[in-house]
Amino acid sequence: MLCSRMVMNFILRKDVRGFHKGKDSDPGDRGRAFEDIEASLSELHSFEGARRLQQRVCGPTVALSFNFLVSVGIIMMNKLVLGKVGFNYPIFLTFIHYSLSWLLMAILKAFFLLPASPPSKSTPFSSLLALGIVMSLSSGLANVSLKCNSVGFYQMAKIAVTPTIVLAEFMFFRKTVSYQKVLALTIVSAGVAVATVTDLEFNLFGACIALAWIIPSAVNKILWSNLQQQHNWTALALMWKTTPVTLFFLVGLMPWLDPPGALSFRWNSTNSSAIFMSAVLGFLLQWSGALALGATSATSHVVLGQFKTCVILLGGFLLFDSNPGISSICGAVTALGGMSLYTYLNLSTSHKQGAKPAK
Secondary structure, three states: OHHHHHHHOOOOOOOOOOOOOOOOOOHHHHHHHHHHHHHHHHHOOOHHHHHHHHHHHOOHHHHHHHHHHHHHHHHHHHHHHHHHOOOOOHHHHHHHHHHHHHHHHHHHHHOOOOOOOOOHHHOOHHHHHHHHHHHHHHHHHHHHHHHHOOHHHHHHHHHHHHHHHHHHHHHHHOOOOOHHHHHHHHHHHHHHHHHHOOOOOOOHHHHHHHHHHHHHHHHHHHHHHHHHHHHOOOHHHHHHHHHHHHHHHHHHHHHHHOOOOOOOOOOOHHHHHHHHHHHHHHHHHHHHHHHHHHHOOHHHHHHHHHHHHHHHHHHHHHHOOOOOOHHHHHHHHHHHHHHHHHHHHHHHHHHHHHHOOOO
8 A cells, every 4th residue: 555655764864774694605604794793783882873773773674663563562561461361450550560671771781782871961851850750750641541431432532632742842942844734733632533433431640640641641752762763772772760769659659549359350371472462562562662653753653653553443443343433544544644744845855955065
């Protein structure tokens, strides 16, 4: 599908570069391959080398595709955990996700595979603290919102993140968006609203949680993108620095937003395996999301999430004979049209910037 190809190649400001080794290589080729691997690993020991390695291996297309696939997988797994398994503790589930993430990164650090961080003086501690706090609020409140609200109300809150990001980036970074892109984003948001908002059941507590989630979610994406692009952080190095702060604040949120009884949950092998798989996907989601934000922008990442929603809806209709309704199908097609327009505008901007002569 042309539209899907355009959106997955979306927001391309750089081409993905790679190399392929032939299967029938001679010993000299194999030796050079090992040297290339050794050189890549040595790049992890300096923050500049680690940043170059991330840009070279995980360009926009790779990062966005990785995040897209993991997002679909964790939605299904979390539905299983919060539904069939009956693990009714969304903040504690988020805490388990980040705990496993920290453990996996600690193992990478022990084997000297964790990318180096930039010098501490280059990034104010307040920025890292703020990112850790908004990560806990964004991830925790998202799971609580999903538990307490209907799908329609949850989607409405997600749509509101887009204008919040545009407004916040203008207020704090004086970053402007062209009228054409505003039009494209409006078409996308309207299409997703028509496609997904079918059951606006109102719940006062759920509505408050959804509204409280919008700003931390927008700020979270902005900080992830800004710190990587402006301060030369890699995704894993930034996750390593901020995860302890996130865990600390999640512990503070648990008594307020989770029901009692988490420790008395039926921790049998089946339930524990499902929760563990959810945590693995949670780590991959955080990592892939950070890679996507570092390679593109906060707005682009939101559009990717809306693209995922439309693809799931249309895929169910085309492949599994689901019937979401003619209005939902028209809304999804409209949203994909808006995404195609936004992709075209980003590509045009990228080509114009690349064509400017160096001064």
